[in-house]
Amino acid sequence: MPLAAARLLAAARARTRRATGRAVHRAWRWVQERGAVSNQQPGPYRFHTLGDGSKLAFPLGTVFNEQSIAIGPFCIIGERVTMSAGFLPGLDLGPEPVIRIGGGCVIGRGSHLVGHQSIVLGDDVWTGPNVYISDQAHEYRDTTLPIGKQWPRNEPVEIGAGSWIGTGAVILPGARLGRNVVVAAGSVVRGEVPDFAVVAGAPARVVRSYSELDGWQPPFRYEAPQPLPEGVTAEQLRALVGWDLRPPGAE
Numbered sequence: 001m002p003l004a005a006a007r008l009l010a011a012a013r014a015r016t017r018r019a020t021g022r023a024v025h026r027a028w029r030w031v032q033e034r035g036a037v038s039n040q041q042p043g044p045y046r047f048h049t050l051g052d053g054s055k056l057a058f059p060l061g062t063v064f065n066e067q068s069i070a071i072g073p074f075c076i077i078g079e080r081v082t083m084s085a086g087f088l089p090g091l092d093l094g095p096e097p098v099i100r101i102g103g104g105c106v107i108g109r110g111s112h113l114v115g116h117q118s119i120v121l122g123d124d125v126w127t128g129p130n131v132y133i134s135d136q137a138h139e140y141r142d143t144t145l146p147i148g149k150q151w152p153r154n155e156p157v158e159i160g161a162g163s164w165i166g167t168g169a170v171i172l173p174g175a176r177l178g179r180n181v182v183v184a185a186g187s188v189v190r191g192e193v194p195d196f197a198v199v200a201g202a203p204a205r206v207v208r209s210y211s212e213l214d215g216w217q218p219p220f221r222y223e224a225p226q227p228l229p230e231g232v233t234a235e236q237l238r239a240l241v242g243w244d245l246r247p248p249g250a251e
């Protein structure tokens, strides 16, 4: 093939590749928008409650028995978040939700909420990606049966309003976290965590906490960030973000 024709062909191929790339991304964005789940656009899902302004990004993770899952208003559920109630799809778990997610929650992509009895997230709980929360553990004390075939044990889980769960954290059955608790990335949390505490490690221990008397102890290693850049008003920021930035319960 003459050189000029080869160049023309290569240029045409490059243009086609660029156009195909753009088309694929445009099509995927369209699929994501159409596949997202909300109460206006529920797709095949029938949640116990799906509050106004809440959205589940597409693609979803495994979601089943969603009639036992209640999601408050203005929540963002990231891509591939698994939310399951009970062992298997198709179970009637009664009228009360097994998983309750409060208003204004953000669940990071790839996270799992695996509920069998009760998982309750208060308002404005935010999780990083790939957080695992479950209220069930396998029983293992019968030495004659495989662990997977022994009757499991349920313990309700509660995560207080305003808490923030770092990426990769595991919240074990029976964990009860207070208000505005910080769970450090990769922590494994069990038992009670008081309000306004930072927990870290596996098993997670309190590494910083707040009391009216002593404030935050140990003291922070860094200055608090300036919430408002110079010349920007709180109203302008709120308008930009479109969120209510007040802490939960504040007037």
Ligand SMILES: CC(C)(COP(=O)(O)OP(=O)(O)OC[C@H]1O[C@@H](n2cnc3c(N)ncnc32)[C@H](O)[C@@H]1OP(=O)(O)O)[C@@H](O)C(=O)NCCC(=O)NCCS
Binding pocket: 127, 128, 129, 165, 166, 167, 168, 182, 183, 184, 185, 186, 187, 198, 200, 201, 207, 208, 221
């Ligand atoms: C917990 C965190 C918020 C820092 O909080 P902090 O109050 O500033 O804590 P500090 O950095 O002062 O650390 C306090 C102690 O906890 C330890 N610690 C902090 N993060 C830890 C973690 N992920 N795992 C284990 N220990 C941790 C520190 O080493 C320190 O211990 P030391 O005093 O023995 O050195 C931060 O480390 C973290 O994990 N952020 C999560 C990030 C994330 O997941 N982002 C995506 C989600 S949106």
